[in-house]
Amino acid sequence: MTQKTITRADIADAIYRELGFSHAESFKLIEQMLQDIIEALSEGETVKISKFASFIPHKKKERVGRNPKTGVKHAISPRTVVSFKASNTLKNMLKNS
Amino acid sequence: MIKSELVTKLAEQTNLTKTDAENIVSTVFREITKALVQGNRVELRGFGVLSVRERKPRVGRNPKTGAKVEVASKKVPFFKAGKSINEALNKNQKTSKK
Numbered sequence: 001m002t003q004k005t006i007t008r009a010d011i012a013d014a015i016y017r018e019l020g021f022s023h024a025e026s027f028k029l030i031e032q033m034l035q036d037i038i039e040a041l042s043e044g045e046t047v048k049i050s051k052f053a054s055f056i057p058h059k060k061k062e063r064v065g066r067n068p069k070t071g072v073k074h075a076i077s078p079r080t081v082v083s084f085k086a087s088n089t090l091k092n093m094l095k096n097s
Numbered sequence: 098m099i100k101s102e103l104v105t106k107l108a109e110q111t112n113l114t115k116t117d118a119e120n121i122v123s124t125v126f127r128e129i130t131k132a133l134v135q136g137n138r139v140e141l142r143g144f145g146v147l148s149v150r151e152r153k154p155r156v157g158r159n160p161k162t163g164a165k166v167e168v169a170s171k172k173v174p175f176f177k178a179g180k181s182i183n184e185a186l187n188k189n190q191k192t193s194k195k
């Protein structure tokens with residue numbers, strides 16, 4: 001099976017076909033939705049989409065890392081990262097796909 | 098934030114009915130799920146990339162009895178956060194290069 005890459009355009013197309021919004025409007029709506037998710041995450045909120053997955057912001061403390069090539073130590077600044085936890089529904093759908 | 102809250106927010110921002118907003122949100126996640134099930138990757142610039150990774154078969158153990166069990170290979174969803182999601186989340190912090 002050859003792998004395809006699905007982008008906003010494909011999702012916008014599905015919204016156009018199934019719900020009748022114009023392509024331009026579909027794009028805007030997808031964008032707005034993604035921005036809303038990002039905004040919630042940046043406020044430290046977990047975003048939980050049932051039957052799909054949770055996006056969880058995790059705060060990381062500063063730590064010392066190493067350049068794996070040279071072995072030189074340097075500090076890794078504190079940061080927030082997003083972790084993705086798939087729902088059981090999604091996991092089961094993929095398991096044997 | 099849960100899905101219904103996302104729907105409410107989207108409806109308010111766009112003057113859509115809640116039903117329309119709900120349909121939009123559902124369609125987006127359904128399309129992503131569909132793509133992943135078909136083995137495709139989903140690239141949403143500025144947000145992240147969702148893909149499917151294969152886990153090799155392995156020998157696991159029942160933690161209670163210690164008995165060995167074969168664990169079949171399986172596919173798991175994987176999310177890699179995009180650049181701008183990381184930037185949005187870290188805008189208040191000085192980020193060192195790299």
